[in-house]
Amino acid sequence: MKLFINTTSPYARIARIALWEKGFRDIETRIVDPWGDDADLLAVNPAARVPTLVTDDGQALAESLLIVLWLEAVRPEPTLLGGDAARGVARAGTAMGVIDAAVHTLIGRKIAGLSFDGSPVGLRRQRSMIEGLKRLDADLSEPGDGTPTLAAITAAVALDYVQFRFPQAGWIPPVPRLERLQQRMRTRPSVEQTRPHA
């Protein structure tokens, strides 16, 4: 298998953590600039986005959560869905809302510069991050010591990414429970070794 990633993408990080936790630890990894029209990435994924996982039989799987879906199908144990799948998926959806809003803010800045943040769409994205983080903090289960759930993975990835991309932001709400989860998740190699860096 071959996984196209970059070192900052929260979506690629979700796929990397999920693969590791499912026991796929020896995968060829290609670091690419997804905005650089990498020819190999474009050849397998017309959207040229990371993550893209090329399976041993040559299928190119795009979309972080579809990669998780495929992993659950081919290797059901250990499951990432936890005991209450609906609850876990609901929380993962909240975390993905935070991640999408953060990434869209960066894309908005590529187009409009920093003024994007104060635009109606920029403020809407900021609200999604604030309210999503607050919701995650209020509605969190502490992870056990075993395989983390998709809910815990996406929540930790969301908080790490917002803090990484908006280090000076005064608008990040206090999220003490989420920060505890973030710290506990960092004890897992899958999480620690994939922390975003420029």
Ligand SMILES: N[C@@H](CCC(=O)N[C@@H](CS)C(=O)NCC(=O)O)C(=O)O
């Ligand atoms: N919904 C996709 C989003 C993937 C995505 O947008 N990845 C970004 C990196 S953070 C990317 O490759 N961007 C390049 C582009 O949009 O052209 C997923 O969950 O995998």
